[in-house]
Every structure is written in structure tokens, then in C-alpha cells.
Amino acid sequence: MSTELSTTTTPARGLALASFDDAFRFATMVAKSDFAPKDFKGKPESCLLAIQHGSEIGLSPMQSLQNIACINGRPAIWGDAAMAVAMASAVCESVTETIDGEGENMVATCTAKRRGYERPTVVRFSVADAKKASLWGKSGPWTQYPRRMLQLRARGFALRDAFPDVLKGLVTAEEAQDYPTAPVTAEPVVVRPATPQPAQERVDPYEVAKAAIDAERDIAKLDRMRGHIDKRLKDKTFTPFQADELLDQIHARVEFLEAESEVTA
Structure with a gap:
């Protein structure tokens, strides 16, 4: 191939x-x-x-x-790529970004203008917004690059609002990383009583002995079976009646084998 x-x-x-x-x-x-x-x-x-x-x-x-x-199980696009995709689209007229203020007074603004629309989409994301979302001071990029994270959050919202048909519902990866992961709730353990196993059918030694005698074609082995039956009678595996029946069966089997041997001789 x-x-x-x-x-x-x-x-x-x-x-x-x-x-x-x-x-x-x-x-x-x-x-x-x-x-x-x-x-x-x-x-x-x-x-x-x-x-x-x-x-x-x-x-x-x-x-x-x-x-x-x-x-977190959801497809996302990195913020710089989202900007590139939006600006390359025929429906995008312009996208501008600004950051005003310093420290805890910073406000990031993203203005996205869609071609043919009078009013642009304007989104602001401030330190106050970040604090409300429990993002400000969060370890990682929010501590290392706070200005950049404010800018990306404003950008993600503005591009999704202005160009939903271009981004097809994809959120920015920077935003998706800040979503809390859903806690995994363990399924309750239900302890059920053990299902009783069906009792194994008891093997009847008397029936086993009868089948063995019927199948045996060696007269010497049949003679040894007589001693085995006597032992099982003494340990009460066989009742006296069962022992007599088995001994009679052995006797009949031996006679049959001897007669068969004479016919074939």
C-alpha cells in the first residue's frame, strides 16, 4: 500500500x-x-x-x-493564534489592544471592529475583574506576567464576541487554563452480599464405582476392585447393600469377559 x-x-x-x-x-x-x-x-x-x-x-x-x-477536556486556541485567525478573516476590519494604568489599577482593553458593522466590540478586563475571578496573584503566569494575562483575557472575550463564526466557539487556551477543573466525585461503593454459589452436585461414589466396573475390561483390575469395595464398606462409604451389589456386578462382569474371551479365542 x-x-x-x-x-x-x-x-x-x-x-x-x-x-x-x-x-x-x-x-x-x-x-x-x-x-x-x-x-x-x-x-x-x-x-x-x-x-x-x-x-x-x-x-x-x-x-x-x-x-x-x-x-481540561476542551479544545482551545492559543491567544496569539486566535488574533491571527481573526485578523486574517475577511470579516475583520481591525483589532486594537491597549493597557491603561499601573499596578492594581491596570485595565486591558480590546476593540474588535467587524467589517460592515457600525459599532466595534469593546471588552475591558481589569485587575478588579481578575480578583473577582480569583485570578489576581494566582501562581504562574498571573504572578509572572500580569499585564499579558489581562491583555489575553480581554482579547479572548472580544474576539469571541466579535467573530464567533470565525473562531467556531474555541476559547483561548490561556482562559481555559484558568477554569477550575470539575472535582471528580467518587461513585459510592455499594456493598452487596455475595451471591451464593450453587452447591456443587455431590458425586455419588457408588455410581462412580458402578460406571468404573462397567467400563473395565481387565479381569485383574476387577479382582482388585473387590478389595477396594471391602475397604469402602469398612469406612462406611458404601452400605452393605451397595457393597453386595457392586461385588455381584464385578462377578457378572468377569464372567462376561471370560465368555467373550473364549468366543474370540
Whole structure:
């Protein structure tokens, strides 16, 4: 089977995959390579889904793998890629961002203007908003790069409001990382009484002995069975009646085998 990928190339989109099989083969190759982002390493299925999500908003396969992430079980797009996708869209007229103030008075503003619309979408995200969402002072980027995080939060809201048809509902990865993960509620352990196992059918030694006698064709072994029956009579495995029946059966079996031997001689 050919491993070639049916592709086309364009200056804007780079590698374009022509079929699902091509996409999966490409995803498998990427997942095995050093080019795979950490979260996609060794996961061709995740690579394929990232490529699919990216293609729906106009990203090439490699752009998708670099800019689409799965965070808390939800696909997301990194903020810089979201800006690039929005600004490359024919419906986008302009996107501007500002940050006013210093320290705890900072306010990030993102203004997104959609072509053909009179009024732009304006979103502000302040330190007060970050505190209300329990983000301000949070360890990680909110402590290391507070201005950048305010900017990205305002950007994410503005782009989703102004260009929902372009981003197809994808949130920014920076925003998704701040969502609290749903606590995993353990299922209650229900202790049920053990299901009684059906009692095993008791093997009747008398019936076993009868079957063994009927099947035996060696007269010497039948003679030894007589001693076995006497022992089982003494340990009360067999009743006197059962022992007599078995001894009579052995006697009849021996006579049959002797007669059979004379006929065939």
C-alpha cells in the first residue's frame, strides 16, 4: 500500500491533506517525530483531532498542532493564534489592544471592529475583574506576567464576541487554563452480599464405582476392585447393600469377559 500523502500546497496554507486517510497518516508521522508538541507526542488520534479543529478555522496542519490545545477536556486556541485567525478573516476590519494604568489599577482593553458593522466590540478586563475571578496573584503566569494575562483575557472575550463564526466557539487556551477543573466525585461503593454459589452436585461414589466396573475390561483390575469395595464398606462409604451389589456386578462382569474371551479365542 502506498504511503504517499495526497496533498496540495498553497503559499497561505502550506500542506493541505486531501482525505481522512492522508490526515491520519500525517498525524501518525507527526506523533512519532520530535516536532510533535509535548501533549501530542505518541498520540496520533489527538494530533488528528487538533488538525481537524484547526482546519475548521483556517489553520494548516502544522499550525493546528502548534496552536490548538486540549485543556481540561476542551479544545482551545492559543491567544496569539486566535488574533491571527481573526485578523486574517475577511470579516475583520481591525483589532486594537491597549493597557491603561499601573499596578492594581491596570485595565486591558480590546476593540474588535467587524467589517460592515457600525459599532466595534469593546471588552475591558481589569485587575478588579481578575480578583473577582480569583485570578489576581494566582501562581504562574498571573504572578509572572500580569499585564499579558489581562491583555489575553480581554482579547479572548472580544474576539469571541466579535467573530464567533470565525473562531467556531474555541476559547483561548490561556482562559481555559484558568477554569477550575470539575472535582471528580467518587461513585459510592455499594456493598452487596455475595451471591451464593450453587452447591456443587455431590458425586455419588457408588455410581462412580458402578460406571468404573462397567467400563473395565481387565479381569485383574476387577479382582482388585473387590478389595477396594471391602475397604469402602469398612469406612462406611458404601452400605452393605451397595457393597453386595457392586461385588455381584464385578462377578457378572468377569464372567462376561471370560465368555467373550473364549468366543474370540
